Amino acid sequence: MILRKRGSDFESMISTHREQKTFEESVASTLKKMGVKVEMASRLTYNDELIKWCDVVVPCGGDGTFLLAASRVRDANKPVIGFNSAPHKSVGRLCLPTWCSNDVKGAFSALKEGRFRWMRRSRIRTTITCEDKFLDNITPVDLHTLQYCRYPSVLNPEEPETTRRSETGNPHTTSSLATKVLPFLALNEVFIGESVTSRVSLLRLQIDNGNWTHTKSSGLCVTTGTGSTSWHYSINCLRTHSVMDLMKILHEEFGVKMDISLEKAREVTEKYNQRLMFPPECPEVAYSVREYIRFEEWPAPRGLRVRDRARHVTVKSHCTDAGLVIDGSVSFPFNDGTQAQLEIHPEDSLMTVQMEDALPH
Numbered sequence: 001m002i003l004r005k006r007g008s009d010f011e012s013m014i015s016t017h018r019e020q021k022t023f024e025e026s027v028a029s030t031l032k033k034m035g036v037k038v039e040m041a042s043r044l045t046y047n048d049e050l051i052k053w054c055d056v057v058v059p060c061g062g063d064g065t066f067l068l069a070a071s072r073v074r075d076a077n078k079p080v081i082g083f084n085s086a087p088h089k090s091v092g093r094l095c096l097p098t099w100c101s102n103d104v105k106g107a108f109s110a111l112k113e114g115r116f117r118w119m120r121r122s123r124i125r126t127t128i129t130c131e132d133k134f135l136d137n138i139t140p141v142d143l144h145t146l147q148y149c150r151y152p153s154v155l156n157p158e159e160p161e162t163t164r165r166s167e168t169g170n171p172h173t174t175s176s177l178a179t180k181v182l183p184f185l186a187l188n189e190v191f192i193g194e195s196v197t198s199r200v201s202l203l204r205l206q207i208d209n210g211n212w213t214h215t216k217s218s219g220l221c222v223t224t225g226t227g228s229t230s231w232h233y234s235i236n237c238l239r240t241h242s243v244m245d246l247m248k249i250l251h252e253e254f255g256v257k258m259d260i261s262l263e264k265a266r267e268v269t270e271k272y273n274q275r276l277m278f279p280p281e282c283p284e285v286a287y288s289v290r291e292y293i294r295f296e297e298w299p300a301p302r303g304l305r306v307r308d309r310a311r312h313v314t315v316k317s318h319c320t321d322a323g324l325v326i327d328g329s330v331s332f333p334f335n336d337g338t339q340a341q342l343e344i345h346p347e348d349s350l351m352t353v354q355m356e357d358a359l360p361h
Contacts, residue, residue, distance in 0.1 A: 016086070023085040023101075024060045030104050031058075034112070043068060043142075051078070059095075060085045066094040067327040070350050071184045076120075079351045081111070093229070094187075097357045110355065120349040121226045121280040124186040126324065128332070129339040132178040138338070140184070141323075141331045184326045185348050188227030191325045192315055192334055193219020193290070200293065202318035205304065207287070208311050213304040218291035222313050222342045225282040235288045236276050236307055243269045283344050284309045312343035 003010045028038045041050055043065075051057065051073055059069035059082045066082040073080055084092030087101045100107035110116065128138050193201040201219045206212050223232040244265035250256040258264075278286065288307040317338045324334040334340065 020061070020085050023083070026104050027058060027060055027083060030108055034108060046072070048072065051075075054078075056081060058083065062086070062090045062092045063094045064329070066092070067187055068329050070123075070187045070352075071327055071329065073350065074183075074185065074348070076347050076349050077351060079353065081353055083107070094226070094352075096353075097355055099358070100355065107355075111353070116353040116355045119280065119352050119354045121187060121352060122224050122282060122344045123348045123350055124190055124222060124224060124285060124342050125345055125348050126182045126184075126186070126190060126326070127341045127343075128180045128182060128324075129177055129341070130337055132176040134337070135178045135180055138180060138182075138332055140182075143325070143329055143331055182326070182332060184330055185350075186222075186227075186326045187224065187350055188327045189221055189223040189231055190340075190342055191219060191221050191231075191328075192317070192322065192340070193217075194319050194322050196321060199321070201322065204316040204318065205287075205289075206314040207304070207308065211301060212316075213301060215289060215304065216293040217289045220313075220315060221288045221290060223286050223288070224344070225278045225280040228277045228286055232286055232288055233273070233276050235290060237273045238269050240266050240269045243272070278309070281349070283346070284311060285313060285342060285344060286310075287313050312341060314339065314341045 003013065024040065028040055031038050039050055039054065041047075046069065056078065057069050057073055057080045059065045059080065061082075062084060066080070069082070070080045082092070082095035083104070084090065084095040084098065084101050087098040095101075096107055100110075128135075130138065192203065197218070200216050203215050203217070203220055204212050205215055205220070221231055221235060223230075240262070244260065244262065247258060247260045247265055247268070251258055251260050276286075278284075286307065286309050289304070292306050317334050317340075318336050320335060322334045323331040324340060325331045
């Protein structure tokens with residue numbers, strides 16, 4: 001009754017829920033008939049003890065479920081093999097092909113017979129550095145279980161302003177710094193920014209071992225090759241009409257002879273957009289500064305590229321209510337005085353499989 005009053009389609013929701021549970025049971029029962037021990041878990045009961053116990057993790061859902069399951073698997077030799085539980089509604093590109101969802105028994109037979117290719121997907125390791133006394137505040141918030149989230153300040157708001165400045169900004173004040181490797185690995189991306197989207201995110205960035213740059217923006221997105229086809233792509237891709245406008249300016253105002261037809265604009269757009277994506281096993285990350293604010297003294301110093309590839313990215317926060325979000329599912333407070341280093345290590349890679357899109361005969 002409550003759901004209907006707020007305008008939700010309850011019948012559709014309960015139908016989807018039942019379909020999901022039926023699919024989960026079909027996967028579990030198929031494995032049990034093959035003599036495999038199975039433990040089932042929801043996002044609330046999925047824990048380190050279960051992950052340590054199992055030989056393989058089999059998420060049933062879509063890409064979001066796959067990302068959530070993979071983020072807690074730290075063993076690079078423990079496979080995560082996902083089924084898309086609703087192939088008629090979503091693609092689930094991280095999961096097995098659609099035919100596997102329609103023929104679960106056949107999919108497991110193909111896996112058992114070795115009719116697949118192993119794939120390793122790079123993941124981002126995040127190491128946090130801040131004052132020792134604030135390190136315990138860097139705790140995860142599961143965004144899937146909350147309606148909204150606000151992050152506690154790294155600084156104590158009850159302390160005098162002069163005290164806070166001396167602790168965080170005075171180079172002559174000695175303070176104890178501590179580091180912490182976050183317990184979640186990002187398969188898609190790490191996003192850093194203010195929780196209130198209308199507020200400017202103040203971040204200092206160091207790309208590889210370059211100079212530090214002060215930036216104002218709508219946040220920073222650092223992605224793997226796996227994630228380069230999703231949010232990274234959406235942030236940076238060009239639209240055909242924009243490319244066509246640029247081609248017309250070059251042709252009409254700069255005298256560059258070129259074909260300015262819609263077909264040619266589409267071709268150029270496609271070539272540009274394809275270059276945004278890179279292989280999932282790539283040892284580099286790609287970063288994107290969203291809605292980069294450029295005026296007067298910002299950025300300082302000038303020269304930082306809005307997007308690029310790097311071996312590692314280091315970020316210092318000057319935000320007031322910010323979060324560091326891993327794969328859109330779990331968030332850590334990332335306020336003034338906190339630093340994060342984002343990088344890829346081979347031992348953090350995720351083992352998964354690739355199978356042919358067509359049903360094997």
